[in-house]
Amino acid sequence: MKPSRQSVQVWDPIVRITHWSVAALVLWDLYEDSGGPLHRNLGYAAACLVLVRVAWGMVGSGAGNIREWVPDRSGVVAYVKAAVSGHPPRHLGHNPLGALMMLVLWILILSLAATGWMSRLDMFWGEDWPKDIHGVLADVLLALVSVHVVTAILMSRLHKENLILSMVTGRKPAAPDQRKLSAGDGESTSPSGPPVVADSRAVSPGRRP
Numbered sequence: 279m280k281p282s283r284q285s286v287q288v289w290d291p292i293v294r295i296t297h298w299s300v301a302a303l304v305l306w307d308l309y310e311d312s313g314g315p316l317h318r319n320l321g322y323a324a325a326c327l328v329l330v331r332v333a334w335g336m337v338g339s340g341a342g343n344i345r346e347w348v349p350d351r352s353g354v355v356a357y358v359k360a361a362v363s364g365h366p367p368r369h370l371g372h373n374p375l376g377a378l379m380m381l382v383l384w385i386l387i388l389s390l391a392a393t394g395w396m397s398r399l400d401m402f403w404g405e406d407w408p409k410d411i412h413g414v415l416a417d418v419l420l421a422l423v424s425v426h427v428v429t430a431i432l433m434s435r436l437h438k439e440n441l442i443l444s445m446v447t448g449r450k451p452a453a454p455d456q457r458k459l460s461a462g463d464g465e466s467t468s469p470s471g472p473p474v475v476a477d478s479r480a481v482s483p484g485r486r487p
């Protein structure tokens with residue numbers, strides 16, 4: 279019998295709970311866009327959860343820690359080149375382009391809370407621009423969330439894994455030669471697919487070598 283592919287814990291419960299709660303709140307606010315009390319309170323709740331996640335990204339360990347995946351220009355450029363050539367490496371944590379998207383989504387949600395709040399201040403009474411900016415930010419967020427979901431599906435197909443289920447269970451299939459990796463090895467190759475970037479800290483969150 280073919281042995282099942284081993285899996286490793288990647289996303290801790292705080293990452294998963296904040297992700298799905300923020301996603302639900304944002305989707306609701308994009309749908310119920312009256313600006314009424316429910317819309318406002320759920321929007322503030324989404325922004326607070328983003329702040330909780332950012333704080334956790336600074337103090338928590340493992341793949342959820344922002345230091346593990348904060349993108350730099352060379353990493354993003356290298357990843358884009360690999361993606362254009364049709365062979366983007368697999369990452370256990372966020373890939374550099376995905377990481378950039380995560381940061382932009384967080385910034386958009388925080389900016390929506392700020393502009394929503396501003397649009398109701400006496401200071402801006404009679405001014406349309408805070409509301410206009412709020413509407414534009416919401417449109418951009420909707421577009422990027424659509425790209426985010428489509429990309430998650432496409433990357434799942436490319437790397438023959440279910441990234442969406444991984445955001446639910448927290449686990450991802452281990453790289454075939456994961457056990458051979460030691461701290462700092464970083465990259466390895468999979469015999470049947472694109473290279474795998476197996477960040478050792480993403481493999482065993484909380485137990486950093």
Ligand code: HEM
Pocket residue numbers: 293296297300301302304305331342371372373376380381383384423426427430441442443445
């Ligand atoms: C408004 C809706 C959404 C927002 C704002 C959003 C935002 C984010 C953010 C910020 C992350 C990074 C998670 C972290 O490190 O804490 C993330 C990851 C992820 N999201 Fe979403 N998300 C949304 C909806 C969805 C939906 C509907 C799906 C799937 C159907 C999805 C699938 C994923 C997956 C698979 C990852 C992990 C990607 C990876 O493995 O690198 N997201 N999302």
Ligand code: HEM
Pocket residue numbers: 303304307308311312313314317318319320321322324325387390391392393394395396397398409412413414416417419
């Ligand atoms: C996840 C965060 C949020 C999202 C995705 C979101 C999205 C939207 C959208 C799509 C609209 C309709 C814009 C238009 O008609 O052009 C809207 C309107 C509005 N939002 Fe938000 N919003 C969020 C958070 C907030 C927050 C925290 C407040 C707090 C005050 C707020 C206050 C308002 C108000 C007052 C309006 C009505 C503006 C008008 O009268 O045209 N929103 N929002």
